[in-house]
Amino acid sequence: MEQKPIKKFTKDFTQQEPIADEAIDRVMQILRSGRIHRYNVAGGELSEASLLEREFADYLGVKFCLTCASCGMAMYLALKSAGVKKGDTILCNSFTLAPVPGAIHNAGGKIELVEITEDYTVDLQDLEKKAADPSTKWFLISHMRGHLTDMEKVVDICQRHEVVLIEDCAHTMGASWNSRKSGTFGKIACFSTQTYKHLNSGEGGLLTTNDPEIIAKAILYSGSYMLFDRHLSRPKTDVFEQFKKQIPNYSCRMDNMRAAILRYQLKHLDNQCKRWNERYQLMEQELNKIKWISCPRRPQEEYYVGSSIQFSLNEQGTSAIQEFISKLLQRGVEIKWFGNVEPVGFTSAYSNWEYLGALPVLENTDRILAGMCDMRIPLTFDLDDCQLITQIIADVATEVFENQSNS
Numbered sequence: 001m002e003q004k005p006i007k008k009f010t011k012d013f014t015q016q017e018p019i020a021d022e023a024i025d026r027v028m029q030i031l032r033s034g035r036i037h038r039y040n041v042a043g044g045e046l047s048e049a050s051l052l053e054r055e056f057a058d059y060l061g062v063k064f065c066l067t068c069a070s071c072g073m074a075m076y077l078a079l080k081s082a083g084v085k086k087g088d089t090i091l092c093n094s095f096t097l098a099p100v101p102g103a104i105h106n107a108g109g110k111i112e113l114v115e116i117t118e119d120y121t122v123d124l125q126d127l128e129k130k131a132a133d134p135s136t137k138w139f140l141i142s143h144m145r146g147h148l149t150d151m152e153k154v155v156d157i158c159q160r161h162e163v164v165l166i167e168d169c170a171h172t173m174g175a176s177w178n179s180r181k182s183g184t185f186g187k188i189a190c191f192s193t194q195t196y197k198h199l200n201s202g203e204g205g206l207l208t209t210n211d212p213e214i215i216a217k218a219i220l221y222s223g224s225y226m227l228f229d230r231h232l233s234r235p236k237t238d239v240f241e242q243f244k245k246q247i248p249n250y251s252c253r254m255d256n257m258r259a260a261i262l263r264y265q266l267k268h269l270d271n272q273c274k275r276w277n278e279r280y281q282l283m284e285q286e287l288n289k290i291k292w293i294s295c296p297r298r299p300q301e302e303y304y305v306g307s308s309i310q311f312s313l314n315e316q317g318t319s320a321i322q323e324f325i326s327k328l329l330q331r332g333v334e335i336k337w338f339g340n341v342e343p344v345g346f347t348s349a350y351s352n353w354e355y356l357g358a359l360p361v362l363e364n365t366d367r368i369l370a371g372m373c374d375m376r377i378p379l380t381f382d383l384d385d386c387q388l389i390t391q392i393i394a395d396v397a398t399e400v401f402e403n404q405s406n407s
């Protein structure tokens with residue numbers, strides 16, 4: 001009998017789209033001018049960083065924005081500017097990535113992790129319980145891999161317990177809950193423009209808020225060299241007066257080249273989000289047909305941006321999952337696994353953050369992460385690529401898991 005040819009996928013899961021010529025041209029102009037630093041402007045010139053701040057604040061519908069060196073630094077500045085003191089308890093959902101506990105550690109906070117649900121969102125019962133502790137003043141919610149929790153409920157819990165909400169929107173730029181943009185629910189929001197995010201400047205972060213004192217402090221912390229009047233997205237200069245000698249310079253600004261690349265991309269963000277979702281929805285539909293796999297439920301209120309996809313392998317043991325992942329890799333499909341005991345690439349579980357000391361065990365999180373797989377969906381993949389990838393996953397799942405159940 002003739003053997004069916006083994007399908008292989010050959011594209012790279014880390015390959016983003018190229019930077020557009022228009023943005024490259026602008027970067028070349030900046031390079032030729034030599035004025036790369038955000039405060040290095042010729043008479044009357046507005047820096048790219050300042051313009052991006054105004055444009056991103058307008059996009060989000062908030063008053064203020066500050067560009068930063070990374071989202072990790074934006075989160076650090078957010079915590080410092082909100083008033084976190086050494087030893088303060090900061091709640092954070094247990095499904096997130098290393099820069100989030102890193103920012104909490106950097107700000108001197110004590111992390112308290114909140115359980116997650118089967119849909120990878122925050123467990124609201126656990127949040128309610130932990131927010132009710134009178135020593136808890138902060139909640140840094142991480143909309144990890146773009147999964148939005150019911151934000152009205154989150155805000156309600158935080159308000160009732162007087163907990164300040166800060167949003168990590170590294171994976172939800174362009175997303176919304178009940179038509180309200182992600183990043184407008186908390187007192188401060190932080191976004192990433194690192195290569196794998198929805199805008200790509202290699203590295204970069206954006207901090208947004210409506211609070212004039214918070215933005216003034218964040219601008220000072222970011223390292224404004226007392227040139228805060230060159231920002232367009234800022235309150236009156238007298239708001240800075242009370243803090244300018246009190247706040248250290250942590251030097252984590254963004255430069256004009258990155259800002260120029262981002263200004264161009266921002267104009268196309270909403271369309272890019274639609275392209276991601278076409279790919280996500282095709283994959284979700286195909287993956288959900290596979291007996292051993294389930295994708296999380298996405299509530300109607302959520303407008304997500306499917307730049308990656310996660311799914312659970314139902315009731316499979318460690319060795320079967322390892323075999324599944326390695327066989328997929330042999331066929332060119334790169335899947336990350338949050339159940340891995342060792343942190344690999346862009347995955348890590350809370351048990352790996354040993355620098356935080358011994359953290360209480362979270363049974364639900366452990367069970368959910370044990371079966372959770374994660375796959376990037378770069379826009380360099382077209383719909384046929386997505387179809388082929390899910391077909392390979394279906395073939396490999398049958399090969400590995402069917403054998404397991406027969407043995």
Ligand SMILES: Cc1ncc(COP(=O)(O)O)c(C=O)c1O
Pocket residue numbers: 070071072073096097099100142143144145168170171191192193194203204205
């Ligand atoms: C959930 C989450 N939050 C924050 C960040 C931090 O982003 P950055 O790399 O810009 O510091 C990342 C980075 O991958 C992330 O995945």
